[in-house]
Amino acid sequence: MINKRKAISLALTSVLVGTILTGCSSKNTSANNNNTKNGSDTKKIGITQLVEHPALDATKTGFINALKDNGFEEGKNIDIDFKNAQNDMPTTQTIASSFASDKKDLIFAISTPSAQAAFNATKDIPILFTAVTDPVEAGLVKNPDKPEGNVTGTSDFIPVSNAITLIKDLAPNAKTVGIIGNTSEINSKIQIDEFKKEAEKNGFTVVVKGITTSNEVNQAVSSLAGKVDVIYTPTDNLVASSMPIISKIATENKIPVIGAEEAHVKNGALACNGISYEKLGYKAGEDAVKILKGEKIASVPVSTLEETETIINETTLDSLGIEKPKSEGITFIK
16 A cells, blocks of 8 residues: 555656646747747847937937948847937936846937936946037047947037038128027037137127026027027027027027027028938947947947038028028028
8 A cells, every 4th residue: 555655656746747847848948939039139229319309300210220221120130129208317317227227239329418327327238329519528438539438429519610600691790699508408518618719709799598498498589689689509409499489589589590400490590500410320320230240339439420511491581581692502491
């Protein structure tokens, strides 16, 4: 009887062990199948963007197009996780931290605050930034030609002298220039300081109106009416988001607005001499391809776009009663 009981016990134990092993084998097989399905070579890319507006949106489009043109396509060999902070600074940190925790293979940061948040969140994951005016001043790199650490990218820096030339051409009688910018954004502060120096060297008086929220825009522009002959708007995320209001009030008061980039003009500014943000994002995408293929950050220098274009809003031109320039190489939009 005892031997029979032992035999039954051993048989049950064997069945149980077999079941457990079979279960483990099924789980491992399932995991392997999932890895095969997802692709072990699939790269995880996190895209963090400060706020939605045409210039920043264009860099994202350019970035993704560059990846696709170089063999990296969503759903095939890359997994893109896009998050927009809706212009909320704490959210940029939350997004960056989540990307770091998720161990992304690469982070694409659109705007200075987004890049700084990513930089603070990880020193291991490669970070490609774009739409950053001065990456050194922003603390992202020390040497743009040979970046150290895990950060490089494309800068939207263009000489402020381009805007001064436009002011002279389109508002030749202007003596006083107003500037509207976000005083808490490093991009804006750098451009405002540079513009003031350049403008004063060219004999202009400069009046700066700092804003920190969109609620202050209306009053800031209205306060410049009667005090300035022209307004300059830097590449500033708050300004870009507020351009329809800035342009409307300024035009109603017959004040030309000279913007720093194309999206300003599309939203009612008179003119700009700037770069293509889609091309800027595309260049960042080409650099991302190099990193994804194994190149080191140090071998991918920070770059800018040398090619600029003068763009004039013809509707605004007519509203201000300014004669249409006959120079070649100008793009007119409505």
